[in-house]
Amino acid sequence: MANRLSNNPFVALFGSVEAAERYISLRESGLLRLLEYRPRAERKVVANENRGVSNDRRLQVETERPVFNEENSPRDMTKGIETCITDCSSRITEELKKTGIARLTEEIFGFTVNKVVDEGKNLIFLEDLASEIAPKNWIDMEVLEQALFQRLLLEEPSTYLLNKTVNRLERSDNHVTEKEVISYLFECYKRLCSPLIPKDVKEEEIEEVKNLILRNAATALRQPALFEAQELHLQIINLFRDTSAPPEDFINFFTGISEQFVRDESEPINVLLEAFAPTLDFIQNDVAQSNIITFNRCYLHILQTFSVSPELGAVLLLHSTPKETSHGRLYADTLIGSILSLSCLPKTPNGPYEFFQDPLQSPDIEGANIWPALSFICENMHKIFYNLLKSSTQLKHETLSWLANCLHSNSARGKLWTAHNLGLGAPACVSDGFMLNLGCVLLHLCQPICSNLNDLKVNRIDPTYCAVKVKDDAEAHYRGVHMKGLDSETCLIPIAEDEQRPTAEKYSFVTECFFMAHRALDLGFRVALERLMQLYREVTQIQRVFVEVQEQGSFQSEVVQTIRQRLEREMTRCFSIRAALLEPHSLSLMVQFHVATAVWLVQVATDATNETERISFVPAKLREITFPLPEQVPSTLSCVPEFLIENTVGFLSFLRRFNPRTLEEQGFDFLSPILTEVLVFMGSQQRMRNPHLRARLAECLESLLPHHKENPAFSTSSYGGFFRERLFKEHPHRNQIVRSLLEVFVGIEMTGQSVAFEQKFNYRRPMYVVMDYLWQIEEHKDCFRQLAAEAESNMEAVSPPIFLRFINLLMNDAVFLLDEALSNMAQLRQMQAARDSGEWRQLPTHEQEQNEALFQNTGMIARFFWVSFIILTRNLRFHVQTGVRMTSDD
Structure with a gap:
């Protein structure tokens, strides 16, 4: 029993361990309870008789003395014993409570008012408070707030450390001697939420201690002049540098502080902003001087902690x-x-x-x-x-x-x-x-x-x-x-x-x-x-000039150096923008977003039921799309901005040029809704009035091609083109592709506006590429033949058939392209002759650079018109042959 009691803190209530052992033995036998609660007069007699007698003998006499007399019957004595037991239990509970709070104070806060402590502990002795509450030598809830405030005001807590030997000071808990207010209170808060809490401390007492910690932290932030030698904002930031604490502790601690402000202030948000402004200002200034690699990532954890609390979130946003x-x-x-x-x-x-x-x-x-x-x-x-x-x-x-x-x-x-x-x-x-x-x-x-x-x-x-x-x-x-x-x-x-x-x-x-x-x-x-895209065009031009100047070798070296510097500068811009756009996770999110947009737009375009009686215009249900589309056009399309379609067009064009593998990684489920969206809006002038935007949808079709003959580098992918090929062969509405293409092709000419041919041809160029691919698939080739047959049977109609108008415009474009290509080639020949004859070498450096740039630009234009003419004539040959075969019943 001695070993069991040696570590029991309640032994301190007795004079020695032996006395505690005798107390337990008497309690177990029941004799002590009868002895303690006998009438007061009889206890005085016993005390007088036992004077001068040893403790052991006195205890023997007291236990042998009868406890009943004539005035006390057994029934009355039993009632008295029960009352006295209750009274004694409450007194003992009060002593245990005081001991539990005292232990809690030592474990959580690391201070005491008892100068005699166990040699294995390092505690701060609050001398002033100890003299105020003497002879009581423990801390209870009545004095804990005063004790904590005195502890926070200590400039050098280590000077008040008990058991301050050199070796013990080296092994002491840093928390006990912590000088930083916020760091100290946060550690107290963490320990209060840990298993260190004595089991005999009640839940409401723990909550009261927790509020006391938060209240002192709020006071420190509200009145930083109390701790003018400390930088509280840096203490808050340093807390988050140590990731050993769970995120819940940070959230609960700072949320609790904000709640203290709400209780105490009439305008808590403004006071909170003033309290935390130094912390937020420091983070902002540090981030502004950092880059994406060097910035301190713990700042984001701080802001996440703030964003959880309604009050601190409002401070962050404000x-x-x-x-x-x-x-x-x-x-x-x-x-x-x-x-x-x-x-x-x-x-x-x-x-x-x-x-x-x-x-x-x-x-x-x-x-x-x-x-x-x-x-x-x-x-x-x-x-x-x-x-x-x-x-x-x-x-x-x-x-x-x-x-x-x-x-x-x-x-x-x-x-x-x-x-x-x-x-x-x-x-x-x-x-x-x-x-x-x-x-x-x-x-x-x-x-x-x-x-x-x-x-x-x-x-x-x-x-x-x-x-x-x-x-x-x-x-x-x-x-x-x-x-x-x-x-x-x-x-x-x-x-x-x-x-x-x-x-x-x-x-x-x-x-x-x-x-x-x-x-x-x-x-x-x-x-x-x-x-x-503009930077890529400029880099391409500069690269051509740079290579030619290097090959000539007759230009001054400073010209080469100037071109090289400009080339490096523009390439740096290109690589930086491309890296920002090609971030994989963002691309994945955009793919999902554009597919969802395609599904939603198609549903909106076919949802035109009972519009006058509706209070909400969300698509009521998921409709199955069938062609031809319903004649009734929903008026809700007058509320949908065009940039929704433009975003999808731009994204698909970007994938085709810079990351075509994404089109295959997403599979058929991604490609199918996109193609449905293209067909619904490209082939329906009533649902999208802007012919230029409808023409840009042809770029989406070009992006969905499984290969690209004119620019094979754009379509190289380790995944191949399996799903994109399936798209043109298995999509449920694939037979609408040819008719929609011809409708858009002709619609560009019927804009009613003065549109330069170059702009119209930029719209039609991807259409030629798509038609060239479709001509290789028998099913789509049959669609061309059917349209040619309709044109042949309606040659004399007031409104010319779509295929007839298409062939007419195709031939006009071919003539224009050939003329422009030959004209630019003639200019290019003249400029080539002037450069080879040495005329340009006599010009100033900046004029030489301008001539070189003009020469390269003219060559690109000539090449553009010539390649476009070849593509167009190939399509023209296909479609004219289609009409001939249909006419001759071939």
């Missing part, structure tokens, strides 16, 4: 909101904006390119390092925005307003001149990297509606969203419409001035997120892609 929300560039100068600006692209329009600095020697070897960093940023920023959106209803509204204002204030990025201004971009707008990252975050938010098309989540999107224009913030909150300026966008079909477009009363988050993601792609991915 800190990241510029004073002038209409100035797009200012969003990049906020905390969230500085993180979104982290990319392999410059943070500002005129900023430097930090990667791919030696493109001629080591081209494109840094992408492997850039892609994981880009993916990490987008995934973690998605978590931050997701937490903000689900934290509270009000914070969700404020977050959507932030996103909508950011997109609207940067709408100038979508202007035509932006993509062609390579040096400046849009100075008043955010960078390409910012908008690409924001688009990726929104794609993450859209992923639940895109990952599984069979669960009909995509049908929850209301097509009339973009027709709504709200008056104020309250209406935006009520109706769920935060985007601005979409009501002025060009839509798929026009509407008369006296007509009103259909709108719903309210819109869901799914609808808002869908259109926000498309708007971000329109302002980000599309603009960056156009810039990349």
